[in-house]
Amino acid sequence: MKTIQVTAHGGPEVLKIVDLPIPEPAPHEVRLKVKAAALNHLDIWVRKGHPGLKVPLPFTPGSDLAGIVDAVGAGVTRHAPGDARVVYPATFCGQCEECLAGRENLCPEYHIFGENRPGGMAEYAIVPEACLFPKPRDMGWHEAAAFPLSWLTSWHMLIDKVSHKLDDWVLVQAAASGTGIAAVQIAQMHGLRVIATAGSEQKCAALREMGVKVVLNYRKDDLKKSVREATEGKGVRIAVDHVGEATFRQSLGALAKDGSLVTCGGSSGPKLSFDVRHLFIKHQRIIGSTMGTIPDFKGVLEGMNSGVLQPVVHKVFAPEDIAEAHREVEERRVIGKVVVAF
Numbered sequence: 040m041k042t043i044q045v046t047a048h049g050g051p052e053v054l055k056i057v058d059l060p061i062p063e064p065a066p067h068e069v070r071l072k073v074k075a076a077a078l079n080h081l082d083i084w085v086r087k088g089h090p091g092l093k094v095p096l097p098f099t100p101g102s103d104l105a106g107i108v109d110a111v112g113a114g115v116t117r118h119a120p121g122d123a124r125v126v127y128p129a130t131f132c133g134q135c136e137e138c139l140a141g142r143e144n145l146c147p148e149y150h151i152f153g154e155n156r157p158g159g160m161a162e163y164a165i166v167p168e169a170c171l172f173p174k175p176r177d178m179g180w181h182e183a184a185a186f187p188l189s190w191l192t193s194w195h196m197l198i199d200k201v202s203h204k205l206d207d208w209v210l211v212q213a214a215a216s217g218t219g220i221a222a223v224q225i226a227q228m229h230g231l232r233v234i235a236t237a238g239s240e241q242k243c244a245a246l247r248e249m250g251v252k253v254v255l256n257y258r259k260d261d262l263k264k265s266v267r268e269a270t271e272g273k274g275v276r277i278a279v280d281h282v283g284e285a286t287f288r289q290s291l292g293a294l295a296k297d298g299s300l301v302t303c304g305g306s307s308g309p310k311l312s313f314d315v316r317h318l319f320i321k322h323q324r325i326i327g328s329t330m331g332t333i334p335d336f337k338g339v340l341e342g343m344n345s346g347v348l349q350p351v352v353h354k355v356f357a358p359e360d361i362a363e364a365h366r367e368v369e370e371r372r373v374i375g376k377v378v379v380a381f
């Protein structure tokens with residue numbers, strides 16, 4: 040089967056297409072004929088390599104995938120050949136205290152596809168049955184592959200990690216990214232008002248089309264002033280920041296008293312600094328968050344099925360053009376998600 044692999048850590052040229060045997064599903068596993076897989080910023084880290092992330096090479100990347108059930112292992116009861124499925128993008132033990140409480144992303148055995156276990160950038164993928172869910176009705180394959188990781192991550196940040204009430208203000212940094220668009224839509228779905236930032240006029244226009252109240256080009260607009268004006272001097276209840284070094288201080292500065300900054304990444308750099316006096320005097324919180332739970336994923340699926348949430352596909356690539364697909368993500372040309380169609 041055609042498989043995309045990271046053969047060494049480095050630039051996009053280390054991505055190769057190799058021919059591997061079609062794998063067989065073990066008990067309680069399903070073999071999926073992959074229709075589409077999407078890229079996340081995680082794919083860039085996995086390809087480049089970094090000290091905290093040990094990946095056995097060669098390695099098959101890809102956290103987001105969708106496809107058709109092709110074969111099932113012994114004991115699988117909820118899926119049959121021919122079923123259209125999307126994948127919750129990580130595996131978990133299902134038996135520990137955290138899993139039993141519906142907090143799968145705190146499971147000690149939590150392994151993200153394409154990071155801590157082989158991913159789905161291949162014609163076929165093996166997936167434990169507990170990770171498979173029906174593809175949203177009327178949704179195309181590209182869209183179905185585009186939403187799992189980003190929408191799951193943003194749902195967990197906005198719904199589990201912070202509290203809010205109707206009409207509260209949320210700042211979403213780098214809002215045209217996959218996680219950003221997901222955060223915008225999930226905030227709007229829950230009656231929150233959004234201030235979004237993006238780095239180009241094209242991205243800003245796309246966000247305005249999504250009905251975002253206040254859209255700022257972070258290369259030229261004054262965020263502090265705009266937040267002050269929009270929120271009548273109070274600041275935002277929540278700031279969603281996955282950019283890290285480049286935006287963190289601004290995000291923190293935009294918070295209202297008792298506000299929360301929730302972060303799921305540091306794509307511009309991981310080291311943050313701030314003045315703790317501002318934090319405690321204003322009763323503010325900085326909250327870390329990664330991935331989301333199965334109940335979160337079900338919430339996302341419901342939103343997708345009802346059409347309130349809609350994945351945005353930026354561009355679709357053939358597997359042979361995977362290097363170009365990586366460049367597209369890495370050079371921040373993307374509005375929404377980059378998808379590879381198999």
Ligand SMILES: [Zn+2]
Pocket residue numbers: 131132133134135136137138139143146147148
């Ligand atoms: Zn567990």
